[in-house]
Amino acid sequence: MMKDDSILLDHGAGGRASHGLLTGLFMPLFDNPYLSAQDDGAVFPVPAGRMAFSTDTFVVKPLFFPGGCIGDLAVNGTVNDLLMCGARPLHLSAGLVIEEGFPRERLVRILSAMRDAALRAGVLIVTGDTKVVPKGTADGLFINTAGIGIVPDGVCVSAGNVRPGDALLLSGGIGEHGVAVLCEREGLRFDTPVVSDTAALVGLAEALLAAAPGAVRAMRDPTRGGLAAGVNEIAEKAGIEVRLFEERIPVAPAVAAACEILGLDPLHVACEGRMMAFVARDAAESALAALRSHPLGAGAALIGEAAAGRPGRVVLETAVGGERIVDMPQGELLPRIC
Numbered sequence: 001m002m003k004d005d006s007i008l009l010d011h012g013a014g015g016r017a018s019h020g021l022l023t024g025l026f027m028p029l030f031d032n033p034y035l036s037a038q039d040d041g042a043v044f045p046v047p048a049g050r051m052a053f054s055t056d057t058f059v060v061k062p063l064f065f066p067g068g069c070i071g072d073l074a075v076n077g078t079v080n081d082l083l084m085c086g087a088r089p090l091h092l093s094a095g096l097v098i099e100e101g102f103p104r105e106r107l108v109r110i111l112s113a114m115r116d117a118a119l120r121a122g123v124l125i126v127t128g129d130t131k132v133v134p135k136g137t138a139d140g141l142f143i144n145t146a147g148i149g150i151v152p153d154g155v156c157v158s159a160g161n162v163r164p165g166d167a168l169l170l171s172g173g174i175g176e177h178g179v180a181v182l183c184e185r186e187g188l189r190f191d192t193p194v195v196s197d198t199a200a201l202v203g204l205a206e207a208l209l210a211a212a213p214g215a216v217r218a219m220r221d222p223t224r225g226g227l228a229a230g231v232n233e234i235a236e237k238a239g240i241e242v243r244l245f246e247e248r249i250p251v252a253p254a255v256a257a258a259c260e261i262l263g264l265d266p267l268h269v270a271c272e273g274r275m276m277a278f279v280a281r282d283a284a285e286s287a288l289a290a291l292r293s294h295p296l297g298a299g300a301a302l303i304g305e306a307a308a309g310r311p312g313r314v315v316l317e318t319a320v321g322g323e324r325i326v327d328m329p330q331g332e333l334l335p336r337i338c
Helices: 016-030 070-083 104-121 176-186 202-211 226-238 253-262 281-292
Strands: 050-058 088-099 124-133 141-151 167-170 216-220 241-245 276-279 301-307 314-317 323-325
Touching: 016 104, 016 124, 050 070, 070 088, 070 104, 070 141, 070 202, 088 104, 104 124, 104 141, 167 281, 176 253, 202 216, 202 281, 216 226, 226 241, 226 276, 226 301, 226 314, 276 281, 281 301
Parallel strands: 088 124, 241 314
Antiparallel strands: 050 141, 088 141, 167 276, 167 301, 216 276, 241 301, 314 323
């Protein structure tokens, strides 16, 4: 086992210390036959058909926050990106950039969170890489994860598939991850703590696709930029207008209060365990019931619809009977939240 109390530059130099880091920490935690081969990459069989591939890099600050840490966030984020392509996630890679002096105890906690998240999602971390950089150049730890998945026959979800009349479903409350990270970073406390929603949506996505075969047009997890960014991206790609119903969009009271104090729009705040899906109108009720039957979708709601209005425009029908345009967020409202 690695015996040093903190990460040294030697741990990234490719010699004995690097080997000790690999065999003392990574191998025992992520143990599987593909990783244990210790080759330059993983070789594994895949079934015939279509595959999905995704990658993401995580630089969240702080590294630990209510409800999770950078480790499970990195696994869940890439797993969810594959799910939003209609794929069944299969394997992940993990690349770590670690700052010299990073405490071993914190690294073990983060790697353990990655292992546990991978187990919950039913994926294997089959290959990876570690670099150690001088103190002061990485702010602790950065993680890149990439993943592949298998897209079942008959599943085709893409933003370009959305048509006027399609219903927009959301699996639960928005803004919880971004607010949780911000409160932890700034030391803000509320009577009801805000906890990140970070989770892998494997069972939820499977339930939706099974309940509405051929009727799920597009799926998206509203991460950076929140619901506003995700809906605007789909509206632009599909060339349709989207109308949102403010009264139907679930926002936890603590999230709403924090956003009001901080001057934030909950529509712009990131989620890490929510999904939105456009489905054919005649399948909306069965799809919504399927989401609500899963623990991660208990708060699901029908929050909008695609319309034949101005292409690329998103309109919010407000609770007081008015309307306002929902634009893409401008600038980085909440830096380092994923």
